Amino acid sequence: xxxxxxxxxxxxxxxxxxxxxxxxxxxxxxxxxxxxxxxxxxxxxxxxxxxxxxxxxxxxxxxxxxxxxxxxxxxxxxxxxxxxxxxxxxxxxxxxxxxxxxxxxxxxxxxxxxxxxxxxxxxxxxxxxxxxxxxxxxxxxxxxxxxxxxxxxxxxxxxxxxxxxxxxxxxxxxxxxxxxxxxxxxxxxxxxxxxxxxxxxxxxxxxxxxxxxxxxxxxxxxxxxxxxxxxxxxxxxxxxxxxxxxxxxxxxxxxxxxxxxxxxxxxxxxxxxxxxxxxxxxxxxxxxxxxxxxxxxxxxxxxxxxxxxxxxxxxxxxxxxxxxxxxxxxxxxxxxxxxxxxxxxxxxxxxxxxxxxxxxxxxxxxxxxxxxxxxxxxxxxxxxxxxxxxxxxxxxxxxxxxxxxxxxxxxxxxxxxxxxxxxxxxxxxxxxxxxxxxxxxxxxxxxxxxxxxxxxxxxxxxxxxxxxxxxxxxxxxxxxxxxxxxxxxxxxxxxxxxxxxxxxxxxxxxxxxxxxxxxxxxxxxxxxxxxxxxxxxxxxxxxxxxxxxxxxxxxxxxxxxxxxxxxxxxxxxxxxxxxxxxxxxxxxxxxxxxxxxxxxxxxxxxxxxxxxxxxxxxxxxxxxxxxxxxxxxxxxxx
Amino acid sequence: xxxxxxxxxxxxxxxxxxxxxxxxxxxxxxxxxxxxxxxxxxxxxxxxxxxxxxxxxxxxxxxxxxxxxxxxxxxxxxxxxxxxxxxxxxxxxxxxxxxxxxxxxxxxxxxxxxxxxxxxxxxxxxxxxxxxxxxxxxxxxxxxxxxxxxxxxxxxxxxxxxxxxxxxxxxxxxxxxxxxxxxxxxxxxxxxxxxxxxxxxxxxxxxxxxxxxxxxxxxxxx
Numbered sequence: 001x002x003x004x005x006x007x008x009x010x011x012x013x014x015x016x017x018x019x020x021x022x023x024x025x026x027x028x029x030x031x032x033x034x035x036x037x038x039x040x041x042x043x044x045x046x047x048x049x050x051x052x053x054x055x056x057x058x059x060x061x062x063x064x065x066x067x068x069x070x071x072x073x074x075x076x077x078x079x080x081x082x083x084x085x086x087x088x089x090x091x092x093x094x095x096x097x098x099x100x101x102x103x104x105x106x107x108x109x110x111x112x113x114x115x116x117x118x119x120x121x122x123x124x125x126x127x128x129x130x131x132x133x134x135x136x137x138x139x140x141x142x143x144x145x146x147x148x149x150x151x152x153x154x155x156x157x158x159x160x161x162x163x164x165x166x167x168x169x170x171x172x173x174x175x176x177x178x179x180x181x182x183x184x185x186x187x188x189x190x191x192x193x194x195x196x197x198x199x200x201x202x203x204x205x206x207x208x209x210x211x212x213x214x215x216x217x218x219x220x221x222x223x224x225x226x227x228x229x230x231x232x233x234x235x236x237x238x239x240x241x242x243x244x245x246x247x248x249x250x251x252x253x254x255x256x257x258x259x260x261x262x263x264x265x266x267x268x269x270x271x272x273x274x275x276x277x278x279x280x281x282x283x284x285x286x287x288x289x290x291x292x293x294x295x296x297x298x299x300x301x302x303x304x305x306x307x308x309x310x311x312x313x314x315x316x317x318x319x320x321x322x323x324x325x326x327x328x329x330x331x332x333x334x335x336x337x338x339x340x341x342x343x344x345x346x347x348x349x350x351x352x353x354x355x356x357x358x359x360x361x362x363x364x365x366x367x368x369x370x371x372x373x374x375x376x377x378x379x380x381x382x383x384x385x386x387x388x389x390x391x392x393x394x395x396x397x398x399x400x401x402x403x404x405x406x407x408x409x410x411x412x413x414x415x416x417x418x419x420x421x422x423x424x425x426x427x428x429x430x431x432x433x434x435x436x437x438x439x440x441x442x443x444x445x446x447x448x449x450x451x452x453x454x455x456x457x458x459x460x461x462x463x464x465x466x467x468x469x470x471x472x473x474x475x476x477x478x479x480x481x482x483x484x485x486x487x488x489x490x491x492x493x494x495x496x497x498x499x500x501x502x503x504x505x506x507x508x509x510x511x512x513x514x515x516x517x518x519x520x521x522x523x524x525x526x527x528x529x530x531x532x533x534x535x536x537x538x539x540x541x542x543x544x545x546x547x548x549x550x551x552x553x554x555x556x557x558x559x560x561x562x563x564x565x566x567x568x569x570x571x572x573x574x575x576x577x578x579x580x581x582x583x584x585x586x587x588x589x590x591x592x593x594x595x596x597x598x599x600x601x602x603x604x605x606x607x608x609x610x611x612x613x614x615x616x617x618x619x620x621x622x623x624x625x626x627x628x629x630x631x632x633x634x635x636x637x638x
Numbered sequence: 639x640x641x642x643x644x645x646x647x648x649x650x651x652x653x654x655x656x657x658x659x660x661x662x663x664x665x666x667x668x669x670x671x672x673x674x675x676x677x678x679x680x681x682x683x684x685x686x687x688x689x690x691x692x693x694x695x696x697x698x699x700x701x702x703x704x705x706x707x708x709x710x711x712x713x714x715x716x717x718x719x720x721x722x723x724x725x726x727x728x729x730x731x732x733x734x735x736x737x738x739x740x741x742x743x744x745x746x747x748x749x750x751x752x753x754x755x756x757x758x759x760x761x762x763x764x765x766x767x768x769x770x771x772x773x774x775x776x777x778x779x780x781x782x783x784x785x786x787x788x789x790x791x792x793x794x795x796x797x798x799x800x801x802x803x804x805x806x807x808x809x810x811x812x813x814x815x816x817x818x819x820x821x822x823x824x825x826x827x828x829x830x831x832x833x834x835x836x837x838x839x840x841x842x843x844x845x846x847x848x849x850x851x852x853x854x855x856x857x858x859x860x
Contacts, residue, residue, distance in 0.1 A: 419731070420728045
């Protein structure tokens with residue numbers, strides 16, 4: 001396919017690092033040797049990893065999507081990262097989510113059902129990546145083609161592939177999938193010129209990793225890593241939620257669980273209370289779901305909170321013990337401890353680490369930004385633009401094996417092996433004239449195939465017809481620097497190259513990804529002016545619909561002056577939409593967005609008040625309203 | 639084995655004549671010599687093939703090689719060269735896996751002896767019956783599940799046992815290495831040391847399996 005591309009005049013072609021987080025995403029790039037996060041033209045460095053899809057199938061991403069959570073609860077998608085590379089049966093915690101998980105049309109993987117249409121997690125993550133990329137491009141007149149994207153170190157092959165595919169669908173040449181704790185170490189190491197053994201404790205929005213690294217003269221060598229891809233700030237929020245609802249009756253609980261809007265408000269309240277408790281001794285939450293007959297008023301002390309999260313902290317410390325054991329080290333052998341991820345702002349987390357290692361953990365770099373900063377450094381190294389005095393040596397987090405006769409497994413590559421690494425295994429045939437062999441590739445630590453993660457089934461074809469046991473098929477497994485597996489095969493006696501047909505268990509084949517790239521107009525045509533205009537117009541139309549709805553359904557919550565402001569802004573946007581002036585549409589959209597924001601805040605305030613010492617969180621954090629400020633210091637950021 | 643010119647310091651590349659960091663891949667021009675994998679892991683890393691290899695030396699070698707030929711610095715220099723650099727680095731990783739751990743290193747060295755090649759070491763090593771029974775018991779205990787405290791005790795026990803086996807190996811390898819070039823003149827002492835080493839390596843595998851099971855158990859408990 002030939003696509004005519006009109007490249008903008010002076011836009012600068014740059015490589016970036018992207019932290020694709022459960023809650024928030026960030027873009028960073030290296031400027032004059034220093035990694036910096038890229039803020040958009042509103043000064044926002046963080047793109048919330050939130051997508052809101054309306055009934056017409058139009059999607060908005062980021063802050064705008066977040067403000068729609070209450071109006072469009074069933075179409076507002078959060079924590080997409082939890083579904084990357086997973087099957088429907090893996091997703092056991094759907095109870096907390098206001099949207100439906102279904103089986104995808106392709107393979108076993110999970111898809112999300114919104115207004116009757118299925119979306120794959122890869123597509124949704126691609127939307128987040130596209131938004132983060134566009135924001136950065138527009139703010140600084142950049143052109144982003146190549147990027148390093150981060151993943152939790154404990155992500156398996158399917159989750160890594162899904163992330164890489166999301167990048168490709170977003171039109172990004174993915175230079176590398178890099179582990180988040182490793183990226184963080186890189187950002188810290190460069191800053192301090194450190195030497196010695198470093199433990200990175202990375203507690204993000206939805207995932208937890210712990211990695212041990214050895215730093216020597218610019219070589220960053222990961223010795224061991226482990227983690228939990230279902231433990232993060234979200235769970236801290238849920239722990240607060242459990243405290244908040246502890247006095248409700250079963251009927252009241254059922255009423256709240258069945259109501260997406262109530263769940264959404266409860267989640268926001270829990271998150272705000274958690275943030276408040278990082279700096280305050282207690283906070284009071286008042287929520288009134290008048291239509292459900294449920295009212296909650298509860299003071300949560302820091303002690304309550306610490307009791308509620310203690311089991312979660314125990315799990316993370318068990319993982320810390322595990323990596324130390326794996327590396328044959330004791331706590332006193334660790335020279336530095338580094339805190340990464342917004343959840344490490346919780347004082348109890350830092351206190352536990354300080355107790356274990358008898359030294360305070362490093363928190364100098366913003367725990368929300370440090371992963372993106374490290375990814376930017378790695379992007380610079382890989383693009384050949386920077387001077388390469390740093391080298392990263394990483395490991396594969398999980399063992400790789402193949403299914404053997406009787407449902408057992410032979411391990412070919414052990415966990416914590418340095419990558420890239422290769423392993424070979426010979427196969428032969430069971431019956432005369434057999435020309436194909438099936439290989440089932442598995443990942444994980446258990447001993448039986450049924451307990452392990454199925455990565456895919458590989459069918460070897462084109463084996464020459466011979467007596468049983470005669471052919472010698474050599475299969476090569478190669479884990480590349482991304483931690484992603486490639487399989488190739490050769491028949492040794494005849495020299496025939498056997499062909500391999502890959503069926504990923506929880507992912508897309510290369511062909512399917514190619515199709516999705518072609519489908520995604522965003523990708524190739526994004527620089528065509530006409531497309532940008534159409535895109536802006538569609539976005540503006542969606543915003544108009546949303547604002548009219550907000551005004552109609554909830555306008556009475558705000559003073560006349562604000563209502564009038566929204567009406568004027570609506571009229572102004574309708575006016576410019578008649579024409580084709582991109583800048584004017586953009587400006588009018590911004591004005592409308594600003595004018596509508598108080599309605600969203602008021603909707604939230606109507607049901608929910610989180611107070612610290614009698615003041616609302618909004619007052620404590622600044623006058624802009626709790627939602628906006630809370631999102632700036634969002635604790636559950638990856 | 640293919641032709642190559644080895645200078646006093648190391649290998650010279652056939653294509654660009656520069657001195658290479660390691661024999662498989664030229665870190666100057668990207669020329670590739672995959673057949674030299676056959677030289678074995680010690681030669682790939684450029685260290686002496688001996689049991690008492692200093693772990694710090696191995697690590698220094700790894701870091702020096704990483705700085706000179708890590709595939710990341712080849713990523714922007716064409717897909718083919720990048721792929722070859724990745725395979726070369728993977729060979730370094732495989733060589734490290736065969737030399738870093740003392741028991742695996744012993745096995746690698748034993749497999750390289752003339753006696754192993756001629757089949758004199760091919761019988762399954764005789765492991766004491768009592769040892770096997772002990773291991774069976776340990777295995778059962780771990781499979782049934784152990785609490786945190788017991789796990790720590792067992793872990794210590796495994797570490798102590800492995801340390802003792804390593805000490806024994808060092809003794810056997812003193813004899814093996816001293817009789818390296820003596821051929822048949824070394825006679826029974828050498829054969830005995832080889833067999834004893836082989837048994838120790840075999841025993842270490844049981845302990846390593848127990849260690850792995852203990853750690854996996856801990857991982858699952860989370």
